[in-house]
Amino acid sequence: MQRSIGRSNDVTLSTIWERLDAQAGRVATRPLTALFEDRGRAAAFSVRFAGQSAAAAATDAEEMLFDFSKTNIDEETLELLIELAIAAGVQARRDAMFAGRRINETEGRAVLHSALRNPEGKVALDGRDVMPGLRETLLRMRGFAREIRGGGICGQGGPIADVVNIGIGGSDLGPAMACLALAPYHDGPRCHFISNVDGADAADTLRGLDPETTLVIVASKTFTTIETMTNAETVRGWMAARVSEPGAQFVALSSALEKTADFGIAPERVFGFEDWVGGRYSVWGPIGLSLMIAIGPERFDEFLAGGAAMDAHFRSAPLRANLPVLLALVGIWHAQVQGHATRAVLPYDQRLARLPAYLQQLEMESNGKSVTMSGQAVSRPTGPVVWGEPGTNGQHAFYQLIHQGTQIVPCEFLVAARGHEPELARHHRLLLANVLAQSKALMEGRGIKAARAIAAKAGFQGDELERQARHRVFPGNRPSTTLIYPQLTPRMLGQIVALYEHRVFTEGVILGINSFDQWGVELGKELANSLEPLLAGGARHETLDGSTAQLLDFIAAAG
Numbered sequence: 001m002q003r004s005i006g007r008s009n010d011v012t013l014s015t016i017w018e019r020l021d022a023q024a025g026r027v028a029t030r031p032l033t034a035l036f037e038d039r040g041r042a043a044a045f046s047v048r049f050a051g052q053s054a055a056a057a058a059t060d061a062e063e064m065l066f067d068f069s070k071t072n073i074d075e076e077t078l079e080l081l082i083e084l085a086i087a088a089g090v091q092a093r094r095d096a097m098f099a100g101r102r103i104n105e106t107e108g109r110a111v112l113h114s115a116l117r118n119p120e121g122k123v124a125l126d127g128r129d130v131m132p133g134l135r136e137t138l139l140r141m142r143g144f145a146r147e148i149r150g151g152g153i154c155g156q157g158g159p160i161a162d163v164v165n166i167g168i169g170g171s172d173l174g175p176a177m178a179c180l181a182l183a184p185y186h187d188g189p190r191c192h193f194i195s196n197v198d199g200a201d202a203a204d205t206l207r208g209l210d211p212e213t214t215l216v217i218v219a220s221k222t223f224t225t226i227e228t229m230t231n232a233e234t235v236r237g238w239m240a241a242r243v244s245e246p247g248a249q250f251v252a253l254s255s256a257l258e259k260t261a262d263f264g265i266a267p268e269r270v271f272g273f274e275d276w277v278g279g280r281y282s283v284w285g286p287i288g289l290s291l292m293i294a295i296g297p298e299r300f301d302e303f304l305a306g307g308a309a310m311d312a313h314f315r316s317a318p319l320r321a322n323l324p325v326l327l328a329l330v331g332i333w334h335a336q337v338q339g340h341a342t343r344a345v346l347p348y349d350q351r352l353a354r355l356p357a358y359l360q361q362l363e364m365e366s367n368g369k370s371v372t373m374s375g376q377a378v379s380r381p382t383g384p385v386v387w388g389e390p391g392t393n394g395q396h397a398f399y400q401l402i403h404q405g406t407q408i409v410p411c412e413f414l415v416a417a418r419g420h421e422p423e424l425a426r427h428h429r430l431l432l433a434n435v436l437a438q439s440k441a442l443m444e445g446r447g448i449k450a451a452r453a454i455a456a457k458a459g460f461q462g463d464e465l466e467r468q469a470r471h472r473v474f475p476g477n478r479p480s481t482t483l484i485y486p487q488l489t490p491r492m493l494g495q496i497v498a499l500y501e502h503r504v505f506t507e508g509v510i511l512g513i514n515s516f517d518q519w520g521v522e523l524g525k526e527l528a529n530s531l532e533p534l535l536a537g538g539a540r541h542e543t544l545d546g547s548t549a550q551l552l553d554f555i556a557a558a559g
Ligand SMILES: O=P(O)(O)OC[C@H]1O[C@H](O)[C@H](O)[C@@H](O)[C@@H]1O
Pocket: 168, 169, 170, 171, 219, 220, 221, 222, 223, 224, 225, 228, 279, 280, 365, 518, 521
């Protein structure tokens, strides 16, 4: 069997995993607070990254700090984790990815989304320079975005006031997440997103929009996705009812150029990309057009520059100081060594409200696999369940389980030191106080003695005091990390998104899986295609299972 690039043999790898298991056993009962007796711990188990150009770095304007000191990782553990990353071939595979090797082996594709954020870079695929085509598309996008923003290209009723992006999965979540994240920088038309095949999504989004001043972007890499094509037809009908040339207000973002032509979109309104840009990694290119129109090409360039800076760091920093690698190793330690089945992503940033959903696709579609690159069953659990909501809202909903439930949920906090609303300084102070309080509470907990004192103060006595006190105990020792940055600028968002992309990549390499395919989404699509005719009254096959038949009966009776 062919071994993956740079990967040690299975015996070497399983020995390291076993040593990690033993290490986990050794540190299981050690309180996190005891680790801080080492006064250098916070600095030693943190990494800073200044993603700016040399001149701007002097101001630390875009420095980010990843603090993983509130986990039970110690120096010995970290050394073992780094040994694991090296043995898994993380560096060799990383270099192969950036060099344009076809590391997406089940689809025979290269993985070059990083080229989109480094348009002046050099990348060859099978000896062919891919950059001129990429640069040409970027220039056309910039020109188009400027025309839309400046009123050079208008709708039938005048300058474009609203942009509707129709897409799903990677053709929706990236621009939707980034548009919300960068709301303070919007100075172009308003952006809206339709993704769900549920007609409610199109109906609610279109209500209140004027077709005569709306631009429609149909975003689909394959241009076959049923949800997107159904919504695109619906929106074209909505526009055709009022606009004499609806095609003039449609744009396509796709790698299937014949299909966009069949749909009736003129070639100069199509922004293409190649198969080496995976859907969930595509916000950096044409799929980001709605974002570029909202914030302008210059700010979009800053977003790209942030991603490119993280690429450079990932490629060159030693593993012990490499932010994506450390984020991945913390993830591996929690999920694959200690067996914590989920991780919560908790942005204390309302504008990152869509980040958990974005990361669900990025992480779970990439690393939710059961077989290794060579088709063997994996020996460890793969990608954990990723979930989350912005703080402080989550505190008033599900944090109860995180603090006192029986499952350990490693928490990943994100927060900006500075908001965008200086006039609302107290709000931001409270936000910061809360995020700091949560990671401290998770770590320190509250013992029975303190709980008894609280119950006594509340007037309880004897057995009732003891009973009440037990409900007020917090076990503590629950791990969390904090990613803190000065402000959520376009550049910072680029750094954050690329950071998570490389984290997912690194975890995937360690697990020996292909992070770049998604065969697991196919079966449901096929079955939906075969069930649709039954909903339209078609004859049922006798092998249809009883539950599905019952549900179809219910739908028929309610219809
Ligand atoms: O961009 P499209 O071809 O329409 O694909 C949209 C999405 O659907 C697929 O089923 C995949 O699960 C996603 O990875 C992809 O981003």
